[in-house]
Amino acid sequence: MKIDLNSISVLESIARNGSFAKAAEELNLVRSALTYTVKNIETKLNITIFDRSGHKAxxxxxxxxxxxxxxDLxxxxxxxxxxxxQIASGWETELHIVYDDIIPLKNLFPLIELFHLECPHIQLHITAERLKGTWEALFTKRADLIIGAAGDFAQAPEISTFTLGQLDFDFAVAPHHPLASLPEPIKNSEIIKYCSVVANDTAKELTPMTTGRLLGQDRIAVNSIHSKFIMQCAGLAVGFLPKIWIHDAVKKGKLIVKKVEKSKAGGNVSVAWNNQKIGKGLQWWLDHLRDKPSQLFTTN
Amino acid sequence: MKIDLNSISVLESIARNGSFAKAAEELNLVRSALTYTVKNIETKLNITIFDRSGHKAxxxxxxxxxxxxxxDLxxxxxxxxxxxxQIASGWETELHIVYDDIIPLKNLFPLIELFHLECPHIQLHITAERLKGTWEALFTKRADLIIGAAGDFAQAPEISTFTLGQLDFDFAVAPHHPLASLPEPIKNSEIIKYCSVVANDTAKELTPMTTGRLLGQDRIAVNSIHSKFIMQCAGLAVGFLPKIWIHDAVKKGKLIVKKVEKSKAGGNVSVAWNNQKIGKGLQWWLDHLRDKPSQLFTTN
DNA sequence: TTCATTGTTCAAAATACTTGTACAGGTTGT
DNA sequence: ACAACCTGTACAAGTATTTTGAACAATGAA
Structure with missing residues (x-):
């Protein structure tokens, strides 16, 4: 290697200051030291970098x-x-957070903003996954932290978790959907007459989870809760949705909650992370998530 | 700057060889020299890079x-x-060639291939422009060399040119187009009844050239000769096309050449370049283009 | 012209790097 | 268990590289 960073910064200083003399002053060196450095690299590369035929280089x-x-170098x-x-001081340079898309992204906004305020130098990567997709992201180290993960798949000792809270589901249909006008509780035999929509597991390697749907029912698979939500609002399909997702829509009359014969049990969602290398950034998230987990389940 | 390239390559060698001793051998240094270098950078950065608690680092x-x-660095x-x-030895590291899209790109293939064979280390950037667009590329230094430029706009002393040859045009129509069955020569008054298609000038700053079309005629503007060509083949429009572009299509009966009242004069196309800094790569192209300019006008 | 400034040269001084030897652990094979 | 062979470190001595400062020639400004 004939070039070195120090020589480059000397060149840079000379070019910026317009002369060897000024650069020498800036670098706290004597003029001849710069002559030496420049000549040295010129000789090594066998080129001329400065034309000194005039008064100034x-x-x-x-x-x-x-x-x-x-x-650039x-x-x-x-x-x-x-x-x-930064790493030596215990802070990551970037943090990959994967959240289960069952948590509305906007509920993460307050934390994200606060984090950016306090640690503006750490680059956040926020990605949505569904069901086992979050765990897969953690196991394959695509994620440093997963938020809102379904169930508890932490089989490995290097994975730590805690429970955020419970998500409850309601059976929701559009007001103009045939099921909307049926007497409650609606029987399964009625429900299977209509198309349902499920939000797919995004896991690619782990065996995907299947989530409650009735045998023999037509169904559409989508890859986000939001897609499922707007599809149900449009009356194209029916199904269970988390209460936190439909609260506003129900208030505005865009969706109607119906009691059904067999309701869907609420499920715990967790936070999980790899406990092998916890940087201060990750610790920040763990602390704040532990502090007020409820903020992730708010409806406004 | 606390890090330097030499230290990094020492670290790299140690990591790759798995031990200080092997690396020392590879670098033709004594073991303690590596200890010194590593310790030095560790002290400067106040971190530990190798864990020497075990037998091997x-x-x-x-x-x-x-x-x-x-x-990476x-x-x-x-x-x-x-x-x-490479630059010091007179060869560019990359060469920006802009050709007028009136030259079929495939006619440049033999030269491009040969160049790649002889100078695999120079990255070619080949871009198509139309009419004054080529000259604009040259003047704005987006192009080191323009091939097939229309006319001769070399107003500046730092621009050199030579003529490649002349391009002749025929008036061509699809076999099923109404004009195909008219007696020759076709009058302008007939032609203006039908839509014509023109390949636009791609110049953005220079005032665009206009190329022969008849007043009062409907027209479509496209941004390449190829678009004009397929549009005429489809019978959507009529117009003049370079003989080298339509040769095959005429042979296969996809286009018919018709004599017209007012034929389009052939035009010279040139090569032009900035003569201020001619590298060996540019010189190669000039030599080869001067050698057999006719290859650019071949029809197979 | 005179004066200030620019970059170079060269020998001496200061710094940084490399060497070699001695040493304190580990690992391997018998 | 033990020798033989690794591994990496420490330190003093030697070598190389970088920096200094004084003297000098060339340029530009007043």
Whole structure:
């Protein structure tokens, strides 16, 4: 390797200051030290970087090229150095959070904003998955933290979890749907006459979970609760939806909750993470999630 | 700057060889020299990169991070160094060629292939433009070389050109087009009854050239000769097309050439380039284009 | 012209890197 | 268990590289 970061920053300083003398002052070096450094790299590369034929030194075309590209290199090295310091001080440089799409993303907004305020230098990656998809993200290390994961699949000792709370479901239909006008509780034999919509498991490797639907019923599979929700609002299909998802729609009359013969049991949702390398960023999330888990289940 | 490229390559060697001793051998250094280097960078950054508690040194998590990111940095530095050498030896690292879309791209294939064979390390950027769009690319330095440029707009002393040859045009219509059955030569008064299609000038700043069409005629503007060609084949419109573009289609009966009252004069097309900084790559293209310009006008 | 400034040269000084040897553990094979 | 062979470290001595400062030639400004 003939080039080194120090030489590049010397070139950069000379170019920026317009002369060896000014750069020497900036770098707290004597002029001849810069002559030495520049000559050294010029000799190694067998090129000329500065044209010193005039009074002041001027970059040659190839010098300009080196400066341009070299500055990029310097910047990246600086970023690397900063990141090393950040990691060494216990903070991650980025954090991959996967949430189960059963939690409305907007309920995460307050935490995300606060985190950004307190740790603006940590890049958050927020991804939605469904059912076992969250666990898969954790096991494959695509996620550092999963929020709202269904059930408790933490078979491994390096996975820690705690329960966020319970999600309850209601059977919801559009006001103009035939089931809307039936007397309650609606029997399964009625429900299976109509199309249902299920939000698919997003797991690709783990065997997907199946979630309550009735045998023999037509069904559509979608890949998010939101798709399921708007499909039920449109009256295209029926099914169970989390109370937190339909609260507003029910208030506005866009969906109607019906009692059914066999209701769906509420399920616990959890937070889970890999306890092998807990950085301060992850700890921040764990602390805040433990503090007020209820904020994730709010309806406004 | 606390990190330097040399230290990173030492870390890299140790990690790759699995021990300080092996790395020392590879680097032709003595073991203690590596201890020194590693300790040095560890002290500067105030971290530990290798865990030496066991028999052999093992990367710590942060060491792994440094290695990953640092290797990228090293690679880029190596590329920069290579590029500097390449430029210093007179070869560009990339070459931007803009051709007038009136030249079928496949006619450039033999030259492109040969160039890639002889100069695999120079990245070619080949872009199509129309009419003054080629000149604009040259003037704005988006292009190092333009091929098949229409006319001769080289007003500036730093632009050199030579003529490639002449392109002749025929008036072509689809066999099922009404004009196909008219007696020759077809009068302008007949032609203006039908839609024509023109390939637009792609220049954005220079005032676009207008190319022969009749006043009062409906017209469609497209942005490539190929679009114009297939539109005429489909019988959607009529117009002049370069002989080299329609040769095959005429042979297969997909287009019919008709004599017209006012034929379109053939035009010279040129090669042009900026003569301020001619690298060896550019020179190669100039030599080969001057050598056999006719290959660009072939019909197979 | 004179004066300030620019970059270079060169020998000496300061710093940084490398070496070699000695040492304190581990691992392997018998 | 033991020798033989690893591994990495410590430290003093040697070598290489970088920095300094003074003297100098070339340029530009007043």
């Amino acid at each position: 001027q970059l040659t075309p190839i010098g300009k090229y080196i400066l341009e590209q070299g500055s 310097l910047k990246q090295a600086q970023i690397l150095e900063d990141n090393i310091q | 093992q990367l710590t998590p942060i060491g792994k991070y440094i290695l990953e990111q640092g290797s 090293l690679k880029q530095a190596q590329i920069l160094e290579d590029n500097i050498q």
